[in-house]
Amino acid sequence: MRAGAATVWEDVHAERRRLLDDLTGVSDAAWRTPSLCPGWDVHDVVAHLVDTARTGRVSFVRDLLAAHMDFDRANARGIARHKRDDPRATLGALRDAVDLTRTPPVNLATRLVEAVVHGEDVRRPLGIPGAYPARAVTQALAYQLRTPVTFGGGRERAAGLRLVDRSTGESWGTGEGVAADAVDLLLAVSGRPVPQERFDGPGAPRLVLAAQPVPTTQQEGDR
Template identity: 65%
Template sequence: MNLSKNEAWDAVHDERLRLADDLATIAAADWQRPSLCPGWSVHDVLAHLLDTARTGRVAFVRSMIAARGDFDRANADGIRRCKDPDPARTLAEFRASAGLRRTPPANLATRLVEAIVHGEDVRRPLGLSGDYPAPAVRGALDYQLRTRVSFGGGAERAAGLRLISADSGAARGEGPEVRGTELDLLMAVSGRPVPVAAFDGPGAELLAARSAQSSIQ
């Protein structure tokens, strides 16, 4: 990741506030709209982002102990803690927590992944467009490509493919080429469904198919 620690946190904080501004404009029914996270509504994703913004290293360890090491259960517990019956109150709490610098015991790039990918998880179903700093998207993509799916990354989804950024021309990996924006490449390797039309090249269909898989064997 080419961003400094302060630059990375600034990008995360700015994105949280932009997302809060976007969600302040949606209709009441949109809060229950399915996000790109299977089984999570737009409101669920916001509650998850609030939980992760508030969760530092000690709290993360405690949550994993309570969940008996099950990440999915820990996430579900966090959503229950932070999801107010009134989405407006969840949103207000999220906005108030936007400047926090808390993180689990993990690479700081995971905070960029969290902010950008979950931002798209709610924006795309709502027909909204995100505006993310190119270095932040690049740092998140690079992290996902070197991290296994079992640890929340996307290395296996990109295996055997050469990803080429339509934004910068940067190439990653070897194999049949796939050209797309770095944001679409990030979403695909993060296991979010991206239509094949978003990509060009002989590897486009394979990456689009893998993007819809939550796990890769």
């Protein structure tokens, strides 16, 4: 079921708080750990989350024009703008922005994609388990499946596959079956590496291959 705006923001704000809790007290080395997002370490992802939390419709357009319509460049500038010398200061900036409801002129579901996918970008390399509301994960997955890769989605990655949430039996698409936890399906569709043993079904190898990361920052609506 598609959640309304108030529910989306409730989930996004709660996820920001959980990430803050998970990263408070991590070691200095942890901040330099490569994330699942190609080319970014954990500190970069947090700085990006600060940037997107503070980006509204006008500032998004302004920043994109300043970057000559280059999403990679706009994202890099956003990270540079908010990445502090001390990662804990960057985390503090995220804490200050935790309850903001600003968003670029895109579908609000992209905020759920960002919250879950970037949460796992950070948590999985650090060995921190993540837990997300089922409604947030399934709405994010549904959005990614109907959105082309060129617009930050993952439609092409799942072409010819029937994705099945093994917890609920809910499914998307037609073709060779792939069953997994919804969060793993979301990550794969979003171009993140997920071990093949997390998937079942004849379509699993195709999805894992399609999910191989590419060096781009234009994913899930902004990366």
